[in-house]
Amino acid sequence: MDRLKSLRNLFLRAGQRKRRDEVVAFSPQVPVPVCPECGGSGFTLLVVPFGHQDFGQAHPCRCVLKAVLERYLNHLPPLTFEGFEANAVNCVAYGAALAMAEGRHERPWLILAGQPGVGKTHLAVAVLRVRAEAGQMGRFEVVPDMLAWLRAGIGQEISAEERLESLKRCPLLVLDDLGKEKGTEWAEQIIYQLLDYRYRYRLDTVVTINGSLSAFPDAVRDRLLDNHLCRVVMIEGTSYRSGMSYGGK
Ligand SMILES: Nc1ncnc2c1ncn2[C@@H]1O[C@H](COP(=O)(O)OP(=O)(O)OP(=O)(O)O)[C@@H](O)[C@H]1O
Numbered sequence: 001m002d003r004l005k006s007l008r009n010l011f012l013r014a015g016q017r018k019r020r021d022e023v024v025a026f027s028p029q030v031p032v033p034v035c036p037e038c039g040g041s042g043f044t045l046l047v048v049p050f051g052h053q054d055f056g057q058a059h060p061c062r063c064v065l066k067a068v069l070e071r072y073l074n075h076l077p078p079l080t081f082e083g084f085e086a087n088a089v090n091c092v093a094y095g096a097a098l099a100m101a102e103g104r105h106e107r108p109w110l111i112l113a114g115q116p117g118v119g120k121t122h123l124a125v126a127v128l129r130v131r132a133e134a135g136q137m138g139r140f141e142v143v144p145d146m147l148a149w150l151r152a153g154i155g156q157e158i159s160a161e162e163r164l165e166s167l168k169r170c171p172l173l174v175l176d177d178l179g180k181e182k183g184t185e186w187a188e189q190i191i192y193q194l195l196d197y198r199y200r201y202r203l204d205t206v207v208t209i210n211g212s213l214s215a216f217p218d219a220v221r222d223r224l225l226d227n228h229l230c231r232v233v234m235i236e237g238t239s240y241r242s243g244m245s246y247g248g249k
Pocket residue numbers: 079083084085086090114115116117118119120121122123177208209210240241
């Protein structure tokens with residue numbers, strides 16, 4: 001963005017471009033449009049009366065928000081509802097995930113449980129994608145990786161507490177593979193804090209679980225089984241990857 005801005009200024013100074021909304025060409029082949037709203041600065045001032053709390057405050061321009069959203073979508077796995085084959089064993093989960101994606105869900109938590117390869121992660125990511133298309137950015141967190149990221153924050157500039165806070169407050173959180181983490185006391189405490197916060201504030205959360213709820217500590221299991229808050233959907237069937245059936249729960 002800075003490079004874009006300084007190049008645009010060069011052109012303006014040289015008198016080659018007179019208007020802010022004209023296209024600046026870095027090379028004859030690749031014209032790069034300058035945002036007409038912010039002129040490439042990335043910020044805009046809201047038009048509000050003097051004395052308003054936002055008077056004189058810079059806000060990220062729409063073009064920046066759009067770029068952030070695009071980057072977020074590019075980092076999500078390419079799993080969509082369109083690419084999901086609904087059938088007799090997964091159609092309830094498909095319907096519940098679609099309702100969540102479209103904001104028609106009655107309960108803020110969706111728990112997708114089932115054996116490996118039945119499509120739990122696929123549906124959870126599809127929820128994030130639909131919400132992103134509607135402008136809401138959530139978070140996709142594979143629980144063991146999330147814990148490693150939190151642990152890496154200890155003593156860092158963006159601390160473990162700040163990282164956890166961002167996860168607690170995020171409007172839509174996918175916790176993929178809950179229960180796959182190494183069950184240390186620290187990990188258990190973090191997961192409890194995260195789930196308890198989101199439980200208390202009824203924040204939209206999709207959890208995928210490979211295995212049985214009975215393996216969780218009582219306090220976590222009790223929240224996951226709260227009928228007022230959670231919809232638990234078991235996806236039966238065989239693995240889409242291998243066709244294998246792993247039996248047991
Ligand atoms: N019904 C389906 N239609 C299309 N693709 C599917 C379906 N179910 C699963 N898949 C694909 O199969 C692969 C495994 O699915 P996914 O990762 O969602 O399984 P999972 O239930 O999360 O398994 P695990 O417990 O091992 O994480 C993915 O590539 C996914 O896109």
